[in-house]
Amino acid sequence: MNAPTTDPLPVAVIGAGPVGLAAAAHLVERGLEPLVLEAGPSAGTAVRDWAHVRLFSPWSEVTDPAAEKLLAPTGRPRPDGAGYPTGADWAEGYLQPLADALGDRVRYGVTVTGVARAGRDRVVDADRDQQPFTLHVRTSDGHEERLTARAVIDASGTWSLPGPMGADGLPALGERTAADHLSYRVPDLRDPAARARYAGKRTAVIGSGASAFTALAHLADLAEDEPGTHAVWILRRGIGAGTYGGGEADQLPARGALGLRAKAAVEAGHAGAVTGFRTRAVDREGDQLVLIAEDGRRLDPVDEVIVLTGFRPDLSFLSEVRLGIDERLQAPLALAPLIDPNVHSCGTVPPHGVNELSHPERNIYLAGMKSYGRAPTFLAMTGYEQVRSIAAALAGDREAAERVELTLPETGVCGGAGLYDAPATAQPSESEGCCPPPATLQIGLGTPTTPADC
Incomplete structure (x- = not known):
């Protein structure tokens, strides 16, 4: 049987x-042809959803070296590396110009609905590795296509699947019917409609990551102008030394400052913390909501709830390829123990790259935030290093693929969620007690491996 060659395929x-765009830049640098498939109408569609949020990593740490080389001939003004972009800045000043530089290698309005081996479902072994990948896609006008590729890098992120408020990982009883009073994103309080929604109201904020800090800080600012505005901060754990992140010990100063702003909101009385509260149900009382805990506690009614409990990878369209996925984190099997927040809420995530990102199915990779599954210990730089390693492996340069070319900043953060680039929302590990005082705690993700915003 003559197997089709995959070399000319993208x-x-x-x-x-x-x-995803960094992956394309590295592939171009390696002489390989990428085909980027974006469901939204522009580059960085998910990033634009949180355009009002400022990253806690500076420009120098959220741009990829191969991408900068591709952008150099375009004459694009380079931002000040020490400045901190908002999501809008990142999308308009870097992601869209990069996509434009890639030209027709990027297709918009294309949703991938399935990935498989040509003529082989996941059961069939015969000649499997010799077959190209097929991607079933649906365009924004409803047209269906089947595309062919030599390899697949899934950098679709986790933004489309936010976690529910239920502490057991499922929607709380009544959560769906209360949807008109729920949000799963940090609100943009500069928007008049959003401002009116929360001004003078009691708002529950569920979560303990950077997005929860951001929401608490924004609501505290609103409370200064709008009397009666108050946040109820709901934590599944108690408040300890690491609750507010690394503070001044964090080598990403903006990340440390974000936790301190949340702490200031509590100390100023703009937010009250409710600890050890694991939400089981939500009841309606007129136009307000009452949250009920697993232990039976009922909170005083609130007007709105902002649920910031992390994100999950969508693996549904990968059901016909053979992935090795950890049963808890939904991350690649070899990567999962290195990033498990039950173990690594404090400590060091060791270097990793293509070896830890590989699956039983050859030449398919989950990259960026999606590769971390439900684990929150993630920065943009790690994703750029991931795709550098993957591109090198696909080009046949195994030595470069296995070489670590990244050193990440140390942090005083205790608990995985603080390692996200904004707007991070994943819940840190429930376990505590592993953390030395913030001044001495260090987490260095010196890894070949991108941000929660992807």
Whole structure:
């Protein structure tokens, strides 16, 4: 049987966010042809959803070296590396110019609905590795296509699947019917409609990551102008030394400052913390909501609830390829123990790259935030290093693929969620007690491996 050659085929990259576009830049640098498939109408569609949020990593740490080389001939003004972009700045000043430089290698309005081996479902072994990948896609006008690729890099992120408020990982009883009073994103309080929604109201904020800090800080600012505005901060754990992140010990100063702003909101009385509260149900009382805990506690009624409990990877369109996925984190099997927040809420995530990102199915990779599954210990730089390693492996340069070319800043953060680039929302590990005092705690993700915003 003559197997079709895959060499002339492109490498399909799912998602035109920071990591997907960086993957395309590294592939071009290696002489490989990428085809980037983006469901949204522009580059960085997910990033634009949180355009009002400022990253806690500076420009120098959220741009990829191969991407900068591709952008150099375009004459694009380079931002001040020490400045901190908002999501809008990142999308308009970097992601869209990068996508434009890639030209027709990027297709917009294309949703991937399935990935498989040509003529082989996941059961069939015969000649499997010799077959190209097929990607079933649906365009924004409803047209269906089947594309072919030599390899697949899924950098579609986790933004489309926010976690529910239920502490057991499922929607709380009544959560769906209360949807008109719920939000799963940090609100943009500069928007008049959003401002009116929360001004003078009691708002519950569920979560303990950077997005929860951001929401608490924004609501505290609103309370200064709008009397009666108050936040109820709901934590599944108690408040300890690491609750507010690394503070001044964090080598990403903006990340440390974000936790301190949340702490100031509590100390100023603009937010009250409710600890050890694991939400089981939500009841309606007129136009307000009452949250009920697993232990039976009922909170005083609130007007709105902002649920910031993390994100999950969508693996549904990958059901016909053979992935090795950890049963808890939904991350690649070899990567999962290195990033498990039950173990690594404090400590060091060791270097990793293509070896830890590989699956039983050859030449398919989850990259960026999606590769971390439900684990929150993630920065943009790690994703850029991931795709550098993957591109080198696809080009046959195994030595470069296995070489670590990244050193990440140390942090005083205790608990994985603080390691996200904004707007991070994943819940840190429930366990505590592993953390030395913030001044001495260090987490160095010196890893070949992108941001929660992807």
